Amino acid sequence: MSGRAAGIDDSLQAQATPVxxxxxxxxxxxxxxLLLAFRHRGEMANPILFFLMVITMVPLGISPEKAVLAMLAPGMLWVVALLATLLSLDGLFRSDFEDGTLEQLLIAPQPLYFQVLAKVLVHWLTSGLPLTLMAPLLGVMLSLPEGGYGVLVLSLLLGTASLSLIGSIGAALTVALRKGGLLLSLIILPLYVPVLIFGASAVTSVVEGFPASGQLAILGAFLATSIVLAPLAAAGALRISVNG
Known part of the structure; x- marks a missing residue:
């Protein structure tokens, strides 16, 4: 009887233990x-300032003529937004790796997938979203035709989120390297090419009078696939980087 009572007590305690x-x-x-990002506003401003400075120099270095700038605007805005996103990726997991927080996340009861997804969301909110909101203003500087602004914002909303998700894989692979920025770029840039092609093509199509629904649908498919697969790959890469 005592053994049965002990078993019942153990089962009740197990049921009472919160999962x-x-x-x-x-x-x-x-x-x-998010709190850490706003405490380090300088790092958060780096990609935004890079985006602004490079786009400002385009008319000075290429041509001030509106026709030339309008032709280059879709591709130029997308390329610089991609590079600005890449600029901030190296620190995605690095501070957590250096202070030991990453090891705690690895042994936490919650799946690492959701922790990675939260970190990527913060990265997008502090880099991709500001770049997207700033893009129409810089489009005016590059004489982007009026019809292209809506698709520019929509394509960047979809595209920059995909860039952050895909970039998390490279950031996880290089988190243990002290100077992994170059390797991160070599790993991630080939994966960024499809997003760049369809993002710039969507804006160009609308400017030229063609629908961009196909390109936007593909960008949406990229984003959906990245949400499912990228955090899984980044979580596996983090385990390899920390335990290896």
Missing amino acids: PGLWPGFWATLRRD
Whole structure:
């Protein structure tokens, strides 16, 4: 009887033990990383300033003529937005790796997938979203035709989110390297090419009078696939980088 009672007590204790939820860990990581990002506003401003400075120099270095700038605007805005996103990727997991937080995330009861997804979301909110909101203003500087602004913003919303997700894989692979920026670029840039092609093509098509629904649908498919697969790949890469 005593053994049965002990078994019942153990089962009751097991039922009473709270099981950590998925979303509380996600939101906790999201809030923490957002607070850290706003405490380091200088790092958050780097990609925005890079985007602004490069686009400002385009008329000075190429041509001030509106026809030339209008022709270059879709591709130029997309290329510089891609490079600005890449500029901030190296620090995605590095601070957590250096202070030991990353090791705690690896042994936490919550799946690492959701922790990575939260970190990528913060990266996009502090880099991709500001770049997207700034793009129409810089499009005016490059004489982008009026019909292209809506598709420019929509394509960048979809595209920069995909860039952050894909970039998390390279950031996870190089997190243990002290100077992994060059290797990160070599790993990630080939994966960025399809997003760049369809993003710039969407804006160009609208400017030339053609529909951009096909390109936007492909960008949406890229984003959906990246949301599912990229955090899984980044989580595996983090385990290899930390434990290897």
